[in-house]
Amino acid sequence: MQHSETSTGDSSLPLEVPSDSLATQSKVLVTVLSAQGLPPFAKAASAPNAVTAFHVSKIRVGIIGCGRIGQVHAQNIAIRVPHAILVAVSDFIEEAAMRVAERFDVPLWYKSAEDLVHDPRVDAVVICSPTDTHAPLMKECVRYGKHAFCEKPIALDLATIDDALATVAQANADLRSLRALPRATAMTSNNREEQAFYEFAQTEHNRRLQRLRQSPAGIQLMVAFQRRYDHNFQRARQTHDAGFVGRPLKLHLVSRDPAPPPIAYLQSSGGIWVDQAIHDFDMARFLLKSEAVSVFASGLALDPAIGELGDCDHVLTQLRFANGALCVIDNSRATPHQAYDQRAELFGSAGSIFVHNVHPNTNEYMDTQGVHRDKPLSFFIERYADAYLQEMQVWVQSLVEGGASAKATSPDSSAADGLTMPIPSGFDGRIAVVMAMAARKSFAEKRPVDIVEVDPSLAPVIRQAEQEAASLGKQ
Numbered sequence: 001m002q003h004s005e006t007s008t009g010d011s012s013l014p015l016e017v018p019s020d021s022l023a024t025q026s027k028v029l030v031t032v033l034s035a036q037g038l039p040p041f042a043k044a045a046s047a048p049n050a051v052t053a054f055h056v057s058k059i060r061v062g063i064i065g066c067g068r069i070g071q072v073h074a075q076n077i078a079i080r081v082p083h084a085i086l087v088a089v090s091d092f093i094e095e096a097a098m099r100v101a102e103r104f105d106v107p108l109w110y111k112s113a114e115d116l117v118h119d120p121r122v123d124a125v126v127i128c129s130p131t132d133t134h135a136p137l138m139k140e141c142v143r144y145g146k147h148a149f150c151e152k153p154i155a156l157d158l159a160t161i162d163d164a165l166a167t168v169a170q171a172n173a174d175l176r177s178l179r180a181l182p183r184a185t186a187m188t189s190n191n192r193e194e195q196a197f198y199e200f201a202q203t204e205h206n207r208r209l210q211r212l213r214q215s216p217a218g219i220q221l222m223v224a225f226q227r228r229y230d231h232n233f234q235r236a237r238q239t240h241d242a243g244f245v246g247r248p249l250k251l252h253l254v255s256r257d258p259a260p261p262p263i264a265y266l267q268s269s270g271g272i273w274v275d276q277a278i279h280d281f282d283m284a285r286f287l288l289k290s291e292a293v294s295v296f297a298s299g300l301a302l303d304p305a306i307g308e309l310g311d312c313d314h315v316l317t318q319l320r321f322a323n324g325a326l327c328v329i330d331n332s333r334a335t336p337h338q339a340y341d342q343r344a345e346l347f348g349s350a351g352s353i354f355v356h357n358v359h360p361n362t363n364e365y366m367d368t369q370g371v372h373r374d375k376p377l378s379f380f381i382e383r384y385a386d387a388y389l390q391e392m393q394v395w396v397q398s399l400v401e402g403g404a405s406a407k408a409t410s411p412d413s414s415a416a417d418g419l420t421m422p423i424p425s426g427f428d429g430r431i432a433v434v435m436a437m438a439a440r441k442s443f444a445e446k447r448p449v450d451i452v453e454v455d456p457s458l459a460p461v462i463r464q465a466e467q468e469a470a471s472l473g474k475q
Contacts, residue, residue: 029174039115062088065128215402223429229390245348322465
């Protein structure tokens with residue numbers, strides 16, 4: 001078993017024998033590992049030999065959740081993401097984790113998500129598990145100095161989101177205030193191989209904390225809004241940045257699924273605004289480059305089973321933004337006659353930008369009945385395949401560079417030229433949930449709802465956006 005060397009840069013921390021002072025020098029960040037904070041040795045020992053193949057210059061990634069999106073990320077990381085290596089997967093259905101591990105030649109697999117997070121050979125974690133696990137797992141990741149990539153939403157309520165984001169901030173504060181790290185492990189075992197693993201674990205943990213402390217961004221969090229990395233929407237944003245539309249006046253977003261998820265999923269999804277429209281709330285902010293001020297939402301339930309949940313399957317959401325722009329978001333859970341409908345129109349004082357559906361081919365068929373073509377790509381996995389790859393490449397690139405900004409490298413190279421922007425942050429994930437909560441409140445109360453009614457703390461953010469828009473208007 002090979003031990004990684006501790007960094008010897010100018011900002012390296014001194015190594016000391018473990019003590020109570022070291023164990024308590026941080027509020028949330030774990031510095032001194034314990035046997036209880038490691039995966040069971042019998043399981044972790046399944047890959048001690050494989051650890052020699054892990055390249056320390058790469059980001060070693062673990063994935064929690066081996067469902068549809070977890071498998072998409074697994075394939076991308078295992079095959080198509082430079083500077084990353086997939087070293088572990090987990091799923092509460094153990095057979096699912098085993099299948100993904102076998103398919104992509106992953107050396108470690110776990111049933112327990114916490115065991116994956118605690119494994120010393122994992123540097124960063126992709127969280128694709130059910131929504132109610134997102135925030136707890138994010139907190140556990142940052143406590144152990146692991147970067148986190150979290151699927152939306154972070155949580156269904158602001159208190160849980162704020163607690164998770166506060167933990168991220170505190171872990172980074174602890175990281176900056178570290179004065180020393182333990183020279184040797186405090187864990188002991190009569191089993192020689194187990195003792196060697198304990199020593200390796202503490203050495204790897206020290207190495208990770210040293211590297212994080214030297215990174216300007218520290219422990220990074222990215223929230224998964226993959227549509228930002230679709231080359232069509234990227235091109236629309238770039239064109240807007242270039243001033244093509246002039247002053248943005250109206251934005252129309254259409255997002256209609258071909259079929260609804262199972263009722264069992266919908267029962268805990270948070271509803272259509274949190275589960276589906278949350279992507280459109282983020283896209284509205286992305287394309288309009290401003291903050292929402294007020295929301296008015298209406299909807300209906302064509303499917304009685306969805307209506308019994310107090311939810312809708314067809315909704316319209318109108319938003320007013322701080323820069324004066326108006327936005328209409330059109331969501332449907334089921335449109336079998338249209339397949340997966342993903343369109344946008346940004347209308348401005350000087351021009352308009354249209355984003356159309358993506359089809360499997362460019363063919364048209366003409367007969368006496370008219371002109372026909374195949375339906376758009378069938379669902380999100382196919383429609384946003386390149387976007388999922390792009391967001392993962394950008395995340396890993398940001399981790400390698402130690403900063404929260406990275407450049408997309410779209411298949412359409414012109415769409416990415418000069419387009420460098422911050423990765424979707426915890427704030428972006430939080431504000432999208434606030435917008436969803438405002439929409440749900442508007443629907444329930446049949447009236448427009450100001451964003452600050454849901455979250456008064458956003459008043460300064462909205463005021464700043466209004467001031468920026470006023471300043472641009474004077475130029």
